[in-house]
Amino acid sequence: MAHPAAKHDVFHAIADPTRRSMLILLADREMAIAEIAGRFPITRTAVNKHLHVLSDAGLVRSRRVGRETRYRLRPDPLVELKRWLAFFEQYWDEKMANLKHFVETVDE
CATH class of the missing domain: 1.10.10.10 (Winged helix-like DNA-binding domain superfamily/Winged helix DNA-binding domain)
Known part of the structure; x- marks a missing residue:
């Protein structure tokens, strides 16, 4: 339907x-x-x-x-929201990787 x-x-x-x-x-x-x-x-x-x-x-x-x-x-229409947010996860992952790199280099 x-x-x-x-x-x-x-x-x-x-x-x-x-x-x-x-x-x-x-x-x-x-x-x-x-x-x-x-x-x-x-x-x-x-x-x-x-x-x-x-x-x-x-x-x-x-x-x-x-x-x-x-x-x-x-909840089905929330899939649209999930897809939209998933696109931006790549930027969060990149920021977290940069932060990890920064923290690890500061300790050296």
Whole structure:
């Protein structure tokens, strides 16, 4: 089953610290909006807006259970982020190698 195109990209969605915290919270289990809202010092309306951004980016899925909407992490779109970060690992590896070389030569 194909997923609709994302309205927000993953990078935009994770740019906000509250949304990142929500992703961590939803990683282990499905939660209702009211339960999620109880974990943050913001209004339920603000929580709902954050969840919509995450949903539009494909990072969470929602489903109706009776009168409530429940959310859970969908980690697949994070692969895009992982690929992007992996590109920059080469620079960190180079910096660490330079630091190691510097430390070893200073001790001599």
